[in-house]
Amino acid sequence: xxxxxxxxxxxxxxxxxxxxxxxxxxxxxxxxxxxxxxxxxxxxxxxxxxxxxxxxxxxxxxxxxxxxxxxxxxxxxxxxxxxxxxxxxxxxxxxxxxxxxxxxxxxxxxxxxxxxxxxxxxxxxxxxxxxxxxxxxxxxxxxxxxxxxxxxxxxxxxxxxxxxxxxxxxxxxxxxxxxxxxxxxxxxxxxxxxxxxxxxxxxxxxxxxxxxxxxxxxxxxxxxxxxxxxxxxxxxxxxxxxxxxxxxxxxxxxxxxxxxxxxxxxxxxxxxxxxxxxxxxxxxxxxxx
Amino acid sequence: xxxxxxxxxxxxxxxxxxxxxxxxxxxxxxxxxxxxxxxxxxxxxxxxxxxxxxxxxxxxxxxxxxxxxxxxxxxxxxxxxxxxxxxxxxxxxxxxxxxxxxxxxxxxxxxxxxxxxxxxxxxxxxxxxxxxxxxxxxxxxxxxxxxxxxxxxxxxxxxxxxxxxxxxxxxxxxxxxxxxxxxxxxxxxxxxxxxxxxxxxxxxxxxxxxxxxxxxxxxxxxxxxxxxxxxxxxxxxxxxxxxxxxxxxxxxxxxxxxxxxxxxxxxxxxxxxxxxxxxxxxxxxxxxxxxxxxxxxxxxxxxxxxxxxxxxxxxxxxxxxxxxxxxxxxxxxxxxxxxxxxxxxxxxxxxxxxxxxxxxxxxxxxxxxxxxxxxxxxxxxxxxxxxxxxxxxxxxxxxxxxxxxxxxxxxxxxxxxxx
Numbered sequence: 107x108x109x110x111x112x113x114x115x116x117x118x119x120x121x122x123x124x125x126x127x128x129x130x131x132x133x134x135x136x137x138x139x140x141x142x143x144x145x146x147x148x149x150x151x152x153x154x155x156x157x158x159x160x161x162x163x164x165x166x167x168x169x170x171x172x173x174x175x176x177x178x179x180x181x182x183x184x185x186x187x188x189x190x191x192x193x194x195x196x197x198x199x200x201x202x203x204x205x206x207x208x209x210x211x212x213x214x215x216x217x218x219x220x221x222x223x224x225x226x227x228x229x230x231x232x233x234x235x236x237x238x239x240x241x242x243x244x245x246x247x248x249x250x251x252x253x254x255x256x257x258x259x260x261x262x263x264x265x266x267x268x269x270x271x272x273x274x275x276x277x278x279x280x281x282x283x284x285x286x287x288x289x290x291x292x293x294x295x296x297x298x299x300x301x302x303x304x305x306x307x308x309x310x311x312x313x314x315x316x317x318x319x320x321x322x323x324x325x326x327x328x329x330x331x332x333x334x335x336x337x338x339x340x341x342x343x344x345x346x347x348x349x350x351x352x353x354x355x356x357x358x359x360x361x362x363x364x365x366x367x368x369x370x371x372x373x374x375x376x377x378x379x380x381x382x383x384x385x386x387x388x389x390x391x392x393x394x395x
Numbered sequence: 396x397x398x399x400x401x402x403x404x405x406x407x408x409x410x411x412x413x414x415x416x417x418x419x420x421x422x423x424x425x426x427x428x429x430x431x432x433x434x435x436x437x438x439x440x441x442x443x444x445x446x447x448x449x450x451x452x453x454x455x456x457x458x459x460x461x462x463x464x465x466x467x468x469x470x471x472x473x474x475x476x477x478x479x480x481x482x483x484x485x486x487x488x489x490x491x492x493x494x495x496x497x498x499x500x501x502x503x504x505x506x507x508x509x510x511x512x513x514x515x516x517x518x519x520x521x522x523x524x525x526x527x528x529x530x531x532x533x534x535x536x537x538x539x540x541x542x543x544x545x546x547x548x549x550x551x552x553x554x555x556x557x558x559x560x561x562x563x564x565x566x567x568x569x570x571x572x573x574x575x576x577x578x579x580x581x582x583x584x585x586x587x588x589x590x591x592x593x594x595x596x597x598x599x600x601x602x603x604x605x606x607x608x609x610x611x612x613x614x615x616x617x618x619x620x621x622x623x624x625x626x627x628x629x630x631x632x633x634x635x636x637x638x639x640x641x642x643x644x645x646x647x648x649x650x651x652x653x654x655x656x657x658x659x660x661x662x663x664x665x666x667x668x669x670x671x672x673x674x675x676x677x678x679x680x681x682x683x684x685x686x687x688x689x690x691x692x693x694x695x696x697x698x699x700x701x702x703x704x705x706x707x708x709x710x711x712x713x714x715x716x717x718x719x720x721x722x723x724x725x726x727x728x729x730x731x732x733x734x735x736x737x738x739x740x741x742x743x744x745x746x747x748x749x750x751x752x753x754x755x756x757x758x759x760x761x762x763x764x765x766x767x768x769x770x771x772x773x774x775x776x777x778x779x780x781x782x783x784x785x786x787x788x789x790x791x792x793x794x795x796x797x798x799x800x801x802x803x804x805x806x807x808x809x810x811x812x813x814x
Contacts, residue, residue, distance in 0.1 A: 117402075117501040123494050141531035148528060152519040223515045227508055227532055228491035300423075389494040392487070393410060 145237035172197040189266035199321040205246040212238035213291025231388040289377035296387035319344040343369035401466040406498035408459040458484045471617040473631030481640040504583025518562030551575035625795035664692030676712040677777035679705040695790035704748040724761040759789040
């Protein structure tokens with residue numbers, strides 16, 4: 107530095123190999139908000155191009171799953187859903203569960219699926235998982251609409267379902283579910299870049315997790331029938347979300363403030379850890395992917 | 396006052412060779428263990444120089460080592476180097492795609508990179524939709540794109556197809572559209588890698604012109620990596636030459652291209668020939684040299700090529716002729732040149748000639764030289780078929796934009812008169 111005037115230059119930013127322990131540059135994410143929206147648009151527009159049924163596919167999957175569950179778990183296995191029609195009971199659980207898995211599956215492949223773009227251009231990487239969560243929210247909206255339709259049908263048939271004051275908090279519950287899927291997905295996506303073992307794990311892991319998440323049975327039932335293993339479900343934050351969903355929408359089951367608080371805490375921790383690991387990975391993943 | 400917009404300090408990048416497996420996990424754990432105890436990464440001390448052809452000692456390799464340079468505002472910096480010299484790694488670090496292993500880079504402005512055009516293009520979406528998506532990926536806001544979209548479409552020359560999915564585009568149209576988006580970016584620093592390799596002559600010219608405009612009138616800085624010497628020469632004010640992950644030259648573009656040609660002589664060409672065993676008459680030695688009397692086989696288009704000839708002539712051959720023939724890669728005979736000893740006062744014994752080929756005459760191509768010493772229709776004294784070979788490299792001839800097309804073997808300056 108023999109020219110003193112050079113020191114006057116103000117640097118806009120600097121690249122170094124050292125990581126800050128935690129960096130979530132929200133200002134930068136905000137600058138790229140248009141990109142987020144365009145990614146969402148891309149996801150929504152292109153998924154069902156060159157299909158005949160188009161967005162109807164969004165509806166077919168939960169409907170058929172609910173029908174199958176109703177036949178297998180309620181009609182054959184005889185799980186009692188109380189006063190609520192089993193089909194509606196299953197549809198509520200599946201709709202919310204689907205949102206979680208869609209977020210998890212989508213985000214957990216962030217680095218792999220976008221290696222092409224990430225290898226060439228810089229933008230805040232977190233835009234991609236965020237856009238997945240948002241575009242899945244639209245998909246969830248469509249699926250929720252169909253749930254409302256069936257809800258109306260059963261309601262006028264005189265089924266003992268109803269809403270209560272907690273229903274107002276349902277959007278918050280969905281946000282929590284999305285954040286949980288996002289955090290977990292980012293965490294896994296980072297591990298997958300180097301060790302592909304994790305992508306195998308997530309394939310069947312999610313399936314197994316569903317059985318632990320009270321999707322097709324009431325939480326109280328598992329405690330009653332399987333007292334020794336019931337705690338597995340009780341420690342699963344997803345189970346509380348599903349159970350609470352049914353309480354909010356169908357007025358069935360129980361709402362546990364303790365359980366929700368626990369879920370909230372887990373969500374925050376998972377999200378922070380996810381962002382942390384994601385940040386560490388994004389800097390040099392392109393060398394290992 | 397120097398207005399430095401980008402400053403790279405001691406950048407190094409280490410890569411691990413081989414496959415990811417249990418061994419990598421062990422190294423990861425070891426590295427992590429060192430980190431926990433606050434010690435330095437143990438694998439940073441080892442590592443070979445990045446030379447692709449030799450077998451290395453270590454699993455680690457330095458793709459870049461101690462790179463230092465500065466770029467001023469408005470400058471177009473060219474980066475040249477052979478395959479594997481580390482150019483792309485450097486650009487990846489500069490464009491924030493990957494982080495350096497050590498060192499730091501400071502930026503005084505927004506960066507946009509154009510490492511490979513069409514990044515993030517989605518085949519299912521139309522040209523217009525892709526302009527928005529690609530523009531946003533490159534860092535533009537929707538508003539910025541909307542205000543420029545007409546210009547972008549016009550520049551790309553794809554107006555007719557703009558509402559067709561880009562998967563139906565030809566590869567040329569694809570590149571045009573992608574470059575058009577990038578050309579209307581307004582970053583302070585634009586990083587461009589090998590875009591000009593594709594696209595036709597007209598578009599290449601347009602692209603180069605646009606880059607010049609960007610830096611001259613827009614005051615923006617361009618980092619440009621290419622193998623195309625002509626484009627580098629036309630565009631860049633300053634050049635960096637990389638070799639084995641290190642900067643070996645930094646300076647003016649003209650000097651840089653000379654340096655590159657001199658240091659990267661392809662071994663397949665023959666620059667000199669010696670035959671000491673001539674008894675009576677014959678060609679003792681031949682050499683291709685440049686202005687500075689250095690033997691070379693690759694010359695820039697505008698460089699002087701000199702053939703040094705040493706011959707031995709005996710008394711009875713003082714009426715002989717000495718000539719050579721130039722043949723190009725396609726076996727076309729370009730020209731023949733000959734002298735008569737009788738007219739040149741050639742002495743009995745050793746004689747030295749220097750033949751200067753006309754500069755800016757041979758079109759870029761590979762050439763072979765055949766020499767003959769003879770008395771016409773009487774005796775063939777010495778004949779050396781294709782004993783020398785060399786290449787004329789395109790470094791900015793007037794036809795460089797037709798590179799790849801056959802526009803002839805030589806440049807001829809005809810007298811064009813407008814009447």
